[in-house]
Amino acid sequence: MKQPRWASCNGESVLMDAAGSGNPDCVDLLLEHGASPDLASLTGHLPIHRAAFEGHYLVLKKLISVTSKMALIESGQSPVHSAADGGHAQCLQLLVDSGFDVNALLDQTISDNYSDMRRSALYFAVSNGDVTCTEMLLNAGAKPDLDPLQCLLVAVRAGMYEIVRILLASRANVNCYFTEVNDTLFPTALQYCLKDEEMMRLLLNHGYDVDKCFHCHHDFHFYMGNFYVCSESCKATPDAVGLC
Template structure:
C-alpha cells in the first residue's frame, strides 16, 4: 500500500489554510509517499496555486532531487501554466530531467518537463519552459515529433524557433532521410515549415541506384503507419503514398539548387499531374549544369 502523509493529502485538496495549520503543527513537507512524490508535486499537478506557494519555501531541494522528479514536471503534466510560471520564477530548473527509475514508468522514456507540456498540446506551458531555457532535443522521442504527430502548427513553430532539431532521426521506424518528413507528407503547410527551418532535402534524393532499375522491394510487415529504414524513393512510391509524390517533390524542389531523380522516383512522378512542372525544373538544372561545365 502506498501510504501518504496528511500533508500530502492536504496538498491534493489545495486548501492553503489547512496546509498552513498542518505546517504550524510540525508537518514535514519533505516526507515522500512510497512512490517518492512529495506534497509539492501533488499541489503542482493539481494546479493548487496557493497551496504551492506555501509549500515551495518549506520543501528542500535535496528531497526533490531524491524523489527523481521536479514539481516543474508535475505542473507541466497537469497543464497548469500559472503554477509552472511560479515555480520557474522561484528558481526551479526548466531542464531538470526525470530520474532513470521514474522514466521506466513511461513507455516513451520521457525525461523533460517540456515533453509533458508538448504531449498535452499545452502551448502556454511549452512557451514558459522554452523561454526559461528548456532544451527541446533532450528526450528519446523528439518533442518536435510529438507536435508533428498532433499536427499542431503553433507548437511546431514554437519548438523550431527555439532550436528543435528538424533533422532528427527517430529510433523506431528510422529512414535514410530525417524522420520528420514522415508526418508532413500530406500537409504542405507542415512540409514547408520543415523546409524553412533547414530540413535536409538532399537526403531525400540520395539513392545509390540512380538510373538503374531498382530491385523489387520487400514490403512484408509494412503498413501505412510503419515505415522501415529505407530511402525516400522507396517510401513515396508505396501504393498508399504514390499519389502524394508529385506534390511533395514539387515543394522540395523549391528548396534545392540541384538534385538527381532516381529511376524509381521518376517512374512514379511521371504518373502525376505535376510531372510537367517537375520535369521543367529538373531540365533547367541540367541546362545550368551544362553552362557551368562549358
C-alpha cells in the same frame, strides 16, 4: 512533538492530501505541528508535486520554501514536470521565478514508466498541446532536444502547427531523428507528415534537409500527392519529387 505521518492505503500522507485539496490553512496547520513536506508517497511524489499538478498556487508557494532539495532529488522528478503535466501556467511561472531548473529530467526509473520515454517538462507541455506552458518553458530556457523522441517530432506527429512554429522559432532541430526506432536516413519528421502538406511546408521553410531523403536504401515506395517515395528510384519527374 511527534510528526504527523499518518498515511492512507496508497501511502499518501495527510499533508499530501491537504496539498491536493488546495487548502493553505490546512497545510499551515499540519506544517506547524511537524508534518514533513519531504515524506514521499509510494509513487515517489511529494506534496509539492501534488500542489503543482493540481494548480494550487498558494499551497505550492508555501511548500517551495519548506521542501528540501535532497527530497526533490531523491524523488527523481521536479515540480516543474508536475506543473507542466497539469497545465497550470501560473504555478509553472512561480517555479521558474523560484529558480527551479526547467531542464531537469525525470529519473530513468520514472521515465521507463512512459511508453514514449519522456524525460523533460517541455515534453509534457508539448504532448498535452499546451501552447502557453510550451512558450513559458522555452522562454525560460528549456531545451527542445532532451528527450529520445524530441518535442518537435511529437508536435509534428500530432499536427500541432502552432507548437511546431514555436519550437522552430526557438531553434529546435528541424532535422532531428527518433533514433530509438529509426535506423534509416529518411528524416523522421517527414515520415510523420507525408500526408500533411501544410506541416511539410512549415518544415521545409525552416531549413528541412530534403537531400537526406535521397539516401535511404530501405525497400518501400508509395505515391502521395506530389511526392513519390521510393527506394528503387530517386529520379525526379516533372510531376513528382523522388524521395527515399
